[in-house]
Amino acid sequence: MAEKNNFLPLILDLSGRKIVIFGGGSVGERKAELFCGCADTIVVSLDFSERLKELEASGQICLSRLDLAAAEDSKLREIISGAFLVIPATSSSELNRKIADIAGESDILINQVDTLGNVVIPSVIKRGDLVIGISTLGHSPAVSKYTRKQIESVITPAYSDMIRLQDELRSYLKQHVTEQKQRKTILWKILESEAVWNGFSESYEKAAERAYAIISGYLENFDR
Structure with missing residues (x-):
């Protein structure tokens, strides 16, 4: 019998959360670029890639210089303390396991790059x-x-515009259409409208104009 998969995808608000990445190479760089825009990101290593130095210079991450191979466990615990997520991304599997074990002592979430930890970071x-x-x-x-x-x-940048438009239309419809079922029908009609989707290639305003025309037509037919 196959081992049960207990992983569940979640969307998390990482505002103010501490993310600690161990390793200043390409893997640590990739992880730092992912998290730096939404969490307090710290990268710990003796050496860092040029991109990581650029991220530090722009204030997006914090670099902590430390010889991890020679670091005492107490120092690693100090760095990890208060972290929401720890990512051991050094070139040494043994060192990565050691960092993961220390983080696990405090039930801190761990994303391991050379094995399956308790957090998987998706593409x-x-x-x-x-x-x-x-x-x-x-x-x-x-x-x-x-x-x-x-x-x-398939998922083009126009999807971002459609989300913005649907949010705008939901507010508008709540003021003009009493029944939720009717609002849902109208929103789906707009979502499935090729004319509205094509409108985004011209401008957001053009797509919105076509969407409001659909609403007007629906309301006119409903009032008859």
Whole structure:
């Protein structure tokens, strides 16, 4: 019998959360770029990539210089203290395990790059407020990458505009249409309208104009 998969995707607000990344190479850099815009991100290493130095210079992350191979456990515990998530991303599997074990003592979430930890960071696609995470739980990075490319070919930047428009229309309809079922019908009609989607290629205003025309037509027919 296959082992039960207990992983569940969640969308988390990381504002003010402390993320500690161990390792200043390409993997640590990739993780730092992912988290720096939404959490207090610290990267710990003796040496850092040029990109990580740029992120520090722009105030997006904090770099902590430390020889991890020689660091005492007490020092690692001090750095990890208060962290929401720890990412051991050094070039040493043994050191990564040691960091993970120390973090685990305090029940801190761990994303391990060379094995499966208790947090899996998916490949992320963002289109404004639309966020899509893709993961194979480390079993096939190739399938994850392939899936991302397939989704990106379908989920165009226009989806961000449609989310903005739908949010605007929901507020408008709440003022003009009493029944929730009717509001839902109208919003779906707009969502499925090729004319509205095509309007985004010209401008947001053009798409909105066509959407409001659909609403007007619906309300006129409803009033008859």
